[in-house]
Amino acid sequence: MLEARDLHFAYPGQAELFGGLTFSAKPQERVALAAPSGAGKSTLCKLLAGYLTPQSGAILIDGKPLPNRGVCPVQLVWQHPEQAVDSHMRMQAILDEGGTVTPQLREELGIRDEWLVRHPHELSGGELQRFCIARALAANPRYLIADEISTMLDAVTQAHVWQMLLRACDARGIGLIFVSHSPALTRRLATRVIEL
Amino acid sequence: MVPHAHEHIDHSVEQTHHHHAHAQTSHHVDGHHLLQVEGLSISFTMYESAEPRFFRARRMPVEVISDLHIGVHAGELVAIVGASGSGKTLLADAIMGIFEPNATVRGRIWFNGVEQNAASLAALAGNGISLVPQSVNHLDPLMKVGRQILGHATQGATQGGRSLLCSPKTGRKQTTECFGNTKETVPLVSGNTKETVPLVSHPQPSRAERLAELFKHYDLPPEVADKYPHELSGGMARRVLLCCALMDDPQVIIADEPTPGLDLELARRALDDFREFADSGRGVLLITHDIELALRVADRVAVFAEGTVIEETAVANFASPDTLEHPFTRALWHALPEHDFQVPDDATDAATATAADTTSTPIASDTQSEKNGEPC
Numbered sequence: 001m002l003e004a005r006d007l008h009f010a011y012p013g014q015a016e017l018f019g020g021l022t023f024s025a026k027p028q029e030r031v032a033l034a035a036p037s038g039a040g041k042s043t044l045c046k047l048l049a050g051y052l053t054p055q056s057g058a059i060l061i062d063g064k065p066l067p068n069r070g071v072c073p074v075q076l077v078w079q080h081p082e083q084a085v086d087s088h089m090r091m092q093a094i095l096d097e098g099g100t101v102t103p104q105l106r107e108e109l110g111i112r113d114e115w116l117v118r119h120p121h122e123l124s125g126g127e128l129q130r131f132c133i134a135r136a137l138a139a140n141p142r143y144l145i146a147d148e149i150s151t152m153l154d155a156v157t158q159a160h161v162w163q164m165l166l167r168a169c170d171a172r173g174i175g176l177i178f179v180s181h182s183p184a185l186t187r188r189l190a191t192r193v194i195e196l
Numbered sequence: 197m198v199p200h201a202h203e204h205i206d207h208s209v210e211q212t213h214h215h216h217a218h219a220q221t222s223h224h225v226d227g228h229h230l231l232q233v234e235g236l237s238i239s240f241t242m243y244e245s246a247e248p249r250f251f252r253a254r255r256m257p258v259e260v261i262s263d264l265h266i267g268v269h270a271g272e273l274v275a276i277v278g279a280s281g282s283g284k285t286l287l288a289d290a291i292m293g294i295f296e297p298n299a300t301v302r303g304r305i306w307f308n309g310v311e312q313n314a315a316s317l318a319a320l321a322g323n324g325i326s327l328v329p330q331s332v333n334h335l336d337p338l339m340k341v342g343r344q345i346l347g348h349a350t351q352g353a354t355q356g357g358r359s360l361l362c363s364p365k366t367g368r369k370q371t372t373e374c375f376g377n378t379k380e381t382v383p384l385v386s387g388n389t390k391e392t393v394p395l396v397s398h399p400q401p402s403r404a405e406r407l408a409e410l411f412k413h414y415d416l417p418p419e420v421a422d423k424y425p426h427e428l429s430g431g432m433a434r435r436v437l438l439c440c441a442l443m444d445d446p447q448v449i450i451a452d453e454p455t456p457g458l459d460l461e462l463a464r465r466a467l468d469d470f471r472e473f474a475d476s477g478r479g480v481l482l483i484t485h486d487i488e489l490a491l492r493v494a495d496r497v498a499v500f501a502e503g504t505v506i507e508e509t510a511v512a513n514f515a516s517p518d519t520l521e522h523p524f525t526r527a528l529w530h531a532l533p534e535h536d537f538q539v540p541d542d543a544t545d546a547a548t549a550t551a552a553d554t555t556s557t558p559i560a561s562d563t564q565s566e567k568n569g570e571p572c
Contacts, residue, residue: 036459036461037431038431040429043429079430079457080331080332080333082331082333124280124281124285125331125453126280127280127281148430148456148457151457151486152280152456153280154278154279154280154485154528155485155531156279156527156528156531158485158533159532159533159537159539163537163538181457181460181463182460182486184488184532184533187533
């Protein structure tokens, strides 16, 4: 179980966020985080995945804090893929950061072989996002945090990527926590909605 | 094509011209379109990837956008929806006069009835056409956002002043050089821009007041002006980009994915603003994936795939898949979360074929690449 317990967080010199937020998510669950723009959804995603540390409170996975070493069992797919990849690396190297990505996974996500030798600026946002999803799944996470991952995808690709992601999550028992501004998509995907 | 063939069409008589029908609200001021793009093709020079001997690889052009036609009338909001990676952003860049060094751009673009070339398009950026860029990376990370929105230009923005706001990809300088080198450089900047007198002139409050007004409108607290881009949330940065574009009081806004990261209410407000902007006799070209939001405000929808506009249709036709003509358009309809959220089999093929044919910017060739863009 992924748990956020009594969370308090503030960026330096700014107002405090969350005010002691507590919630938990089980594997097999698909939890939507809902809040207006600027309320700290992305910050919460970063806290859950261990990119930021709360000032007080804790993020627990099965009752234990997130590990300090090794691969984090909570993986985050970022909102802006172009900011989540090293612009000096080729896509193959970026994919390998998370572990081995099987050709089958690449195919399911629609990643084309000729993209692998390119640099990030030579791909569109939607294409980059597929790499980021593949990279996160390759790390064998127990929980996946999806921070508006499909806003830069067209409807067909969005449906395709989500179907694939749901299959992967079901097959591997990955718990999903996601942010989306589209009510229709939230209704489609979420088993539970948490209002911040 | 006969030069200025477009101008010779009697717009009041011809119901269908330039490959589109008219929306009821659209009209022609002085007998021409606000923005007209005809036969636009963009290709990139890239090295042959199949060549096993690395240094023997030859350069070859890869066409990404082919023979694209789109027009924006005064008072109209045209939405372009389509596959990701199909080159929608390249279209926006071409209209803004921003080109990658290895790109070859062909076609004709009119603004306000005046045919443009690369230099004059670049000069129009921020002085008539404003871009709401797709990525928040277009903001300067080292400059406080307030200053970025204000620009360091005064009224009638000079070249240097617009650079960060309106052609933030640094492309402009490159472009000027690029086209300066070609022999056939045509009428240059000043001549063209002087002719394009604004259709509607708005009394300009001082830029600081305008900034305060825009911030208030988009629920941005005044202290946001004093922050750096990395201190903003995704949605706040989007709103800052919107403010940048609206600041210069343009005639045409090219909005490239303006809504991701905004919550529904803000996204609707942003789109309603575009609608209002169009209703005041100006034009908006809205490039988006979000069909649902686009349908709310658009007059016409152009579906973009395989590097060109495959279907131009009325907003009403999106009520049911039966009234949509192209299989890709129908696939888009079926894939929407509020409909089936399913990818029909043939659609997968269509979509992947699209991706295969028209992937985004291919491998950049070396710095000596031919700068052989033709004037638009």
